[in-house]
Amino acid sequence: MAFNKDEANRQALILDDLTILEKALACDFVGVALQKQKGLEITWPFVRGNRNEKYKYISIRYGKGIAGKVIATGSPMEINLFPVNISGKSTDYPIMLAEQLNSAYALPLYWNGIPKGALLIASRTGHFFTEDEKRSADHIKRQIESHLPEYFNQGEEG
Amino acid sequence: MELNAANHACSYIIQSQEDEIKRIALELHEGINQNLYSLYTGLGYLESGIKEPHMKSYAKEMASLMERTIQEVRLLSVGLYPNTITTLGLEAAIKSYAKLFTDTFGVLIAIKSSGRERTMAEQRSMTVFRVCQEALINIAKYADASSAEIQFTWKEKSLKIEIKDAGKGFNLESGIERFTGIAAMKERMLIAGGQFYISSEEGKGTTVTITLPI
Incomplete structure (x- = not known):
């Protein structure tokens, strides 16, 4: 019972971080994608600003999608006017299609020195992310990373 | 000629x-x-x-x-290439693809079937598979729909498949960006000796219907 309470608290903390980011940047969608503890799939367990429930069913492979690419490379990724000038096809970016997003900035989330997730900030209009916006995202990214040890350890126990 | x-x-x-x-x-x-x-x-x-x-x-x-x-x-x-198309048949191959499609795009697919599945030549099964694949990709790209339905109707000498979504639909006169994909689907079906129809209304969704003699 205590374990469930801790888990609920942790989820609430991550969602609070996302709400802060959503308001601070006046963006339309923010989300955290995480690689499963066992296996290679990447899911979107935490989102804010979603227009539908599709994110719940998306389970992509390592290296696929915007989150998969960020996790595989360990580097940030920016899209300014989706699907113009993207690398690959629009279908390579499922969350952009699912949420009808036009611009996005994604950062890797590290656990134990390894990229295990991605933080995504996105808008439904074209947008060039400013250095200030990127700094705010980086600040929240660190807060979210601080919750990851418990998240992944809980996965190991489960 | x-x-x-x-x-x-x-x-x-x-x-x-x-x-x-x-x-x-x-x-x-x-x-x-x-x-x-x-x-x-x-x-x-x-x-x-x-x-x-x-x-x-x-x-x-x-x-x-x-x-x-x-x-x-x-x-x-x-x-x-879906290997199952030759081992387990067209429906199994499409079901397997639909599962992958949901995992990728989050769009739920309901598959219904009536009649007994008939065996078709691999080339024809692949034509139908590719057209269904293209229709589903179009739903992910343009429809903004959370779910879709695929209905197989097997008859003695024909197969009909309807792929329906309740997404935003489009004007068939001006949906230029989709025309290449639609033309390719139509061409594939005609070459295989079948038919291809599409109906769509803005705000009400799109239905792709294909028929093929067996």
Whole structure:
């Protein structure tokens, strides 16, 4: 019972971080994608600003999608006017299609020195992310990373 | 006469592409992946004989990367050519693709079927599979729908498939960006001796209907 309470608290903390980011940047969608503890799939367990429930069913492979690419490379990724000038096809970016997003900035989330997730900030209009916006995202990214040890350890126990 | 020649050329190009895709998919699955699997087994054997903890952990990491590569190659192969189409049939292949489609795009697919599934030549089954695949991709790209339905109707001498979504729909007169995909689906069906219809209304969704004599 205590374990469930801790888990609920942790989820609430991550969602609070996302709400802060959503308001601070006046963006339309923010989300955290995480690689499963066992296996290679990447899911979107935490989102804010979603227009539908599709994110719940998306389970992509390592290296696929915007989150998969960020996790595989360990580097940030920016899209300014989706699907113009993207690398690959629009279908390579499922969350952009699912949420009808036009611009996005994604950062890797590290656990134990390894990229295990991605933080995504996105808008439904074209947008060039400013250095200030990127700094705010980086600040929240660190807060979210601080919750990851418990998240992944809980996965190991489960 | 000219139309027939153009149809033959088009059919030849499509079939050549399909043959090449199948060759690459089988090569990946039965050639490269079998070798990778042998290497994976060998790595496991080597790992068991290593005493140094550091080297043992390194070998384990390599085996894990190899396992991931095998899985990636298998999925790439299945993505190129659905093997199940010849072993388990068209419906099974489409069901399997629909599962992958939901995992990728989050769009739920309900599959319904009436009548008994008939055996079709591989070339015709692949035509139907590719058209269904294109129709689903269009739903992910343009429809903004959370779910879709595929209805198979098998009759003694024909197959009808309806792919419906309740998404935003589009004006058939001005939906230019989709026209190439629609024209390709129509062409594939005509070459296979079938028919292709599409109906759509803004705000009400889109229905693709294909029919094929068996």
